[in-house]
Amino acid sequence: MPERVTLKDVAARAGVSYQTVSKVINGNGSVSPETEAQIWKAIDELGYRVNVTARGLRKSATGLIGYTWAPSPPDRGNPILDQFLTSVVDAAEAHGYHLMLFPHPPVLEQVDVYKQLMRSGRVDGFIVASTNYEDPRIRLLIDEDFPFVAFGRSNPEWDFPLVDVDGCAGVRMATEHLIAQGHRAIALLAWPDHSRVGADRTEGYYEAMHRAGLNVDPAWVQHSESSFQAGYTAVRRWLELPVDCRPTAVAALDDTLAIGAMRAAMDAGLRVGPDFGVTGFDDAPGTQYLSPSLTTLRQPIQQVAQRLITMLIERIHGRMPEPKQVILPPRLIVRASSVRRDKEIRE
Amino acid sequence: MPERVTLKDVAARAGVSYQTVSKVINGNGSVSPETEAQIWKAIDELGYRVNVTARGLRKSATGLIGYTWAPSPPDRGNPILDQFLTSVVDAAEAHGYHLMLFPHPPVLEQVDVYKQLMRSGRVDGFIVASTNYEDPRIRLLIDEDFPFVAFGRSNPEWDFPLVDVDGCAGVRMATEHLIAQGHRAIALLAWPDHSRVGADRTEGYYEAMHRAGLNVDPAWVQHSESSFQAGYTAVRRWLELPVDCRPTAVAALDDTLAIGAMRAAMDAGLRVGPDFGVTGFDDAPGTQYLSPSLTTLRQPIQQVAQRLITMLIERIHGRMPEPKQVILPPRLIVRASSVRRDKEIRE
């Protein structure tokens, strides 16, 4: 543990009062160029860094942003956590903030955990992810008027700053792409009903089908938790339907389901791509190295992170970000799993 | 922003001095059961939480542990980040600490960033990951006697607390497994020479081959950055060697290389598993859903995280953890990519 260097040490060496040193560091108050130079010299020689805790106490601010996320089961993993955290941490640092992680509490305790962190002055604000309808955290933070920005939407009637990726547009693009490939009977591997994100993405599928004047057989839509197995068994089942109502392609709400779907089609003797189209969502690492490589949607994670941070900092400074709600489009990455003829594969 | 409740508010309501409230909260000093009950009641009614910044200033401690990691390229992803962070955050919380992330600085600036964080009192200690030989961060932290624990080894002559996974034993197990499957000519997809982790894992390969009395043709060992492409091209090349010195299996130092290797073998018309054995390292999410599923090594991430935290907290309290260096074995997960007959597949 290195000896602490304080303002007083710097002041003593520069021959001024310690408050003057503070003025120089914070750039307010007027100080002559000569003394300022003296002070900077002393700071440099002593290797002084302002004590963030003391500053925090005085300004009642911590420079910390709280974040937590729902851990994925180990066999699935979070495809974008690395990128997302990297982006958020970088963006935060550019504004002088750091990211503080805390454990993802069970739903019942969530409110307490957030309350605790707010009341103890642990963080200046939150990024709230894995949002859902009636999200109690969002309700709490709105009510307490505590700075936060959500990554994801919640109840439409609640008015709070958020950034989200347009899952609806994404799945619509994927579905339209499958239609453009000549598919007419397209199935959907969806998430459980109660999922806000799932509802949004699902909507894109219906929009695309509807706009193209295609019928959706209710049997073509399966809602389940995301897993390889769920995707696999659903497609197995669909492939046993009578030919006239058997899907020739499937849009999945995430890559894991899509991979299960691909495997089921292959096991059924179909060539994924030419015979049976599959699309995913997320562009998880490794999806481009599957055989065939997976068509999927890539989220603009870095932009999301940057918007989250700039908006949150506005909130921390007591302002309301403008615009308050930002929806960013994902990008369709066309690979082999969804195209009938090789030459159409881009990227 | 909710109005701050302080010790004084609690004290006023309980009819005692605010220092007495502090005593109750921290459980030192003697207070009669009745007053204590009064005080707890007041705390509860007011929803008081101790202000961590003020406490931190007084005790010169932050309850924060600094962590950063080298971001992976988006097409690869960090296979264990989610699990690792979750485990570390949970373990830290169990001891009253939180994890603070900061950006991974370029090598040249690393020392400055760590210095800055130390001197500004930002964190109480560090977890240092992505270690390497002559790691300047470790050097600095040792010299400054600042609390830290490394996840990974560095120079053997440096004496500092660390936790690591036994990559040598891991790859040795994988290689021995391939030998047990009847392979004699086994190649190695290794990392660049300068990698500390790579050297460790590579050693395991040589040990296994040597113990089994098998010759290692220098042409069978390729050092390269981890990528699908690197694994792919290396195996393509090996499969063009004359039959008498052509490898029939390959051990890879990570899953990405292994996946490239699998694909190359399949593209060459071989059946991965029966004809050509492949093993990876990390048990990345999704490897069990590849076809064939990938034999790999799983790191005991949760134990690593827990040891890291308990050891670091010892250091923060000024003690040296005992034992100072902990090496944990990975577990070999045998799947289809390395076994010749189906019935041998476990798990």
Next chain:
DNA sequence: TAATCGAAGGCGAACGTTCGCCCGAACGTT
């Protein structure tokens, strides 16, 4: 010449804790 003004920098206070010391009362001991 006197009043005014701005620049430079000192000074006290406060942010919300924890810590050590002190004091008074109650009790038991010689």
Next chain:
DNA sequence: AACGTTCGGGCGAACGTTCGCCTTCGATTA
């Protein structure tokens, strides 16, 4: 009756900043 001990709890100080106000002094203005 005088004395030590223990318990309960009060009090001042300090942790290292920032902030607003004040003083000094030389220069400008009327």
